[in-house]
Amino acid sequence: MPSPYKSAEAFAKAFREAEYALKRSGYLRRNKTAAEADWDLFARDLGQGFFDGVVAMGIAKTLIGHPPRQLLAETMTWSPPEPKPLTTVAQLIIVGVCRVRNSYVHGEKFTGGPEGQWDRDATLINEAHRVLEAAIVAATTAGALAR
Numbered sequence: 776m777p778s779p780y781k782s783a784e785a786f787a788k789a790f791r792e793a794e795y796a797l798k799r800s801g802y803l804r805r806n807k808t809a810a811e812a813d814w815d816l817f818a819r820d821l822g823q824g825f826f827d828g829v830v831a832m833g834i835a836k837t838l839i840g841h842p843p844r845q846l847l848a849e850t851m852t853w854s855p856p857e858p859k860p861l862t863t864v865a866q867l868i869i870v871g872v873c874r875v876r877n878s879y880v881h882g883e884k885f886t887g888g889p890e891g892q893w894d895r896d897a898t899l900i901n902e903a904h905r906v907l908e909a910a911i912v913a914a915t916t917a918g919a920l921a922r
Contacts, residue, residue: 838875
């Protein structure tokens with residue numbers, strides 16, 4: 776397996792570039808002073824067909840079937856204990872791609888944990904990266920993103 780850190784940094788770079796493209800293409804969260812990418816709107820514009828295509832391609836089996844959890848501040852535990860599979864494009868982008876990015880950038884990936892966690896972290900990062908790349912291609916092809 777290639778270095779998980781190299782894969783993670785490549786994903787973080789692609790995420791930064793995507794966020795830049797989203798903001799410059801008008802995908803901005805409303806009622807905000809600072810320009811923030813609106814990933815929810817982007818996911819809606821991709822449409823459920825994008826999710827179905829990702830499933831058909833098989834590029835995100837772990838990300839969809841065993842999605843990442845969220846670290847809760849009050850208890851510092853991961854929730855939910857057994858996450859349900861993702862079923863919508865919004866979940867794929869927000870709970871899948873964005874959460875994996877947030878976990879990595881904020882230091883919650885490659886920190887040890889249960890046996891096999893490093894492999895799972897690497898798998899989630901690689902799958903999130905593939906989904907992000909496919910989403911950017913789909914949006915660019917549809918003329919929704921100026922790159």
